[in-house]
Amino acid sequence: MKNYKYIALFLLSLGVISCDVNNELDAIPAEAVENVALNTNGLDFSKYVSVGASFTAGYTDGAMFIAAQENSFPNILAGIFGTEFKQPLMNDNIGGLVYGGAAVQPPRFYFDGAGPARLSATPTTELTAVLSGPFNNFGAPGAKSFHLGVPGYGQLNPYFGRMASSPTATVLGDALAQNPTFFTLSEIGGNDVLGYALSGGSGVDRSPNTAENLNPANYGGNDITNPNVFAQVFSDMVTALTANGAKGVVANVPYITDLANFITIPYNPIPMDAATAGAVSSAYAQYNGGIQQAFAYLVAVTPMTQEMADAEIAKRTISFTAGQNAVVIMDEDLTDLTAINPGLISMRQTTSDDLLVLASSAIIGTLADPSNPASVNGVGVPLADQWALTPQEQASIRTATDAYNTTIATVAASNPNVALVDFKGVLTEASTGIMFDNYTMTTSLVTGGLVSLDGVHLTARGYALMANKILASIDVEFGSNFTTATNGLAKAGDYPTNYSPLLR
Template sequence: MIKNIKWLAFIALAFVACNSDDEAIVDPNSTDGTPLTAGSADFSKYVALGDSFAAGFSDNALFMEGQKNSYPNIIASQFALVGGGEFTTPFMNDNIGGFSSGGVQIPQFGPRLWFNAATSTPTPVTGVSTTDISTHLSGPFNNFGIPGAKATHLDFAGYATANPYFGRMASSTTATVVDDAVATNPTFFSLWIGGNDVLGYATSGGVSTSPITPTTTFNAVYNALIAKLTSGGRKGVIANLPYVSTLPYFTTVPYNPVPLDAATAAQLNAGYAAYNNGLLFAQSNGLLTAAEVAQRTISFSASATNKVVIVDEYLTNLTGFGIPSYRQATSEDLIVLPARAFIGTTVGGNPLQVNGVSVPLADQWVLSKNEIAEVKAATDSYNQTIQDAATANGLALVDAKTLMTQLSTTGVVANNYTLTSTYVTGATFSLDGVHPSPRGYAFIANQFLKAINETYGSNFKGVNVGTYRILYPQDPANF
């Protein structure tokens, strides 16, 4: 009996020893439980370059908590597990967001939005930002995400005087973003740029004052950026661009949101009778084809899903004959998010002049199918440039285009949470319909880490997206 007890004690000690060894090698932060490794990369000094996404812009503003939840900040927290150094961000002063001057909020810079459940609308927070637009911060910094930046801006000397987000952190007024980043002697970089090269045009409904960056220009400036960032064999990760047609800014407002009763529909049809007859006159004189007449003919019915009327500059120009370029929207057009609060309003309080119905929506409210095609063609070209740069330099590549398509169709399951691009409820995007929510940024960070693992042999597990909130509260004290 004593002998058996001795054996049991020996077995128990051996079992404990084995468990202790297992616990010593199992790392919950790695993809496979083995010890974390940086693989062939050196993450000791990481810099991030990009636009508002890299900065952590959210809810239509840049503010401190959003910056803390930026995807580069999250990535840096993972790099720290394998020896990554401090990651310094040019923080805003508060969680109101944007800039002030002389104690007055500057309208084009914030404040952030919060979701007012009582009215089901995004609402600006009250208060004035304490981040004065004239204040300059001392570096060096690691996060060079600059809201509003295009690819052409990152290597443009003097950009600091044109964009206060860079001006507040630039080493001089003639500095460039990429040169300031490289001057910190980084060992690893991330670059996600190019969204604004089409987004300004798209969000303005294709207004020509916000032109798409020519593809030849993008190709040249992007490759110049990569040349500087990969100098000396430096490793990094880059990302391609999603189609704007997958963003909630363009998919939330339907093309046919107008409810009408029979009497109102009849009144509208009578009002557009002269226009429709003018189209037939133009056709009879060889100025329009039957197909375009059908495209431009405006008709309403007693229905909850009447199409809005829009101005389309791509239609045959007949203004010289007194016939404007009107048509009703189709599923191939995208109505921009701000139009949600504009469609159905009246002009000067006149009930007969209803925007989107009796008064056609101007170009700024709609990205037409022709404009969508222009944006898509440019995005495809940019993405080829990005792909070629990744291949030529052995860089990790995040396929943001495919990921965004999945978010806008089937959704993506991450940490047992389903993420979609649905406005407000999809968990991925903030209230401005373009920039991610905290959970969306966490998801993006994990995709960057996944690409890094695949290219450099690291094994980061990433963060649990479920620990990141979907919407920021109204009161900054609740952050």
């Protein structure tokens, strides 16, 4: 008991002593941050105009809406430039368009906890309503390079139609009418390959220099623009924009197949147990045998070698196993065997070299014929060309993109009034992770932070990063100091990566 007594006295004495000690530490003075004044080195931003397509407009989450437009990279730049910047704002934060009260473009996506979902709301922006300009942002979602000089393009593109100065106006003409002192010309060339990519390569590659391909009037909506057509159009645009001494920034074109729309769906998304896999494989046994017979015939009567035949037989043989399985797709680049046997259509299973577009997720595993349980899309029924990009189709996109970028780099290098920003390099870096302040951003859908819920366009934070890359290119080319000046760059934390479904 005595020991406890002394312990209690000892603890009490500690308490008394602690009451007599000053535990307050002197405050550590905050480290002074040097204020660096912005030096634009004589650049004139008093009349800044942006020319481009959906990225320029601030398109995100599959739609145009006010908050996204306010977070567009040109509006971010204008805020840093300290210049007035008028945009053709939508009526709401729902997104989409209506015509005569009926929705003709859907609302924006939001994240519903599982993935992208469309807002359950009716758009309020009437596509025939023409706004009062003049405007500074001439971003026209969907515009290809050669569209920007088409008279009356507003009759074809409702987004431009809302801001066109007249029924016969051109995008470039309206931009030039503002007598810009500074400009950005961005993502020109992106839509020239994007339609082809999003349609799974179902358009036509117009790259060969035939008379038909050199005339865009012959193009379908999903065709790849001929590089020589692009070169002429792009060069003429830059010449026009700099004719009166204006300076500006042009951007090259990323490999769009690196975007979330093309890398989210795995090539083998179909799970099967052993029994189901065996039954499906048995159903394809006759087809596989027919393929072997057809190629044996071709080896006997054509110059095709056995090695060539074996390679294509291996590619076309369809087999399912327990676990994750590749989908069955149509492939127009396979040897056409229907003249030998009409049932031997050009189909095969995907490999890791194929890309399934994001929209295919709504098709794979559904029934092509609701009354036929064997008609599972991607299993019993091959996916149509529009749902997958084969290696050959990917190569067409990359070849055209490389040609566009050669033109862009050449034009920029030959004009002292033009800076070049490497958006292709930015997207390539983001494939594994690019730092923006304290955030690591990637191209992953939903979680990456860079690409919005439509899998193609950027988030607000992505557009802020884009603005900073433009400012850095201005510093390099024109001797300004945006990258080192106090508040000279956009801050990642000021811009969201998604918008609440409550925002209307």
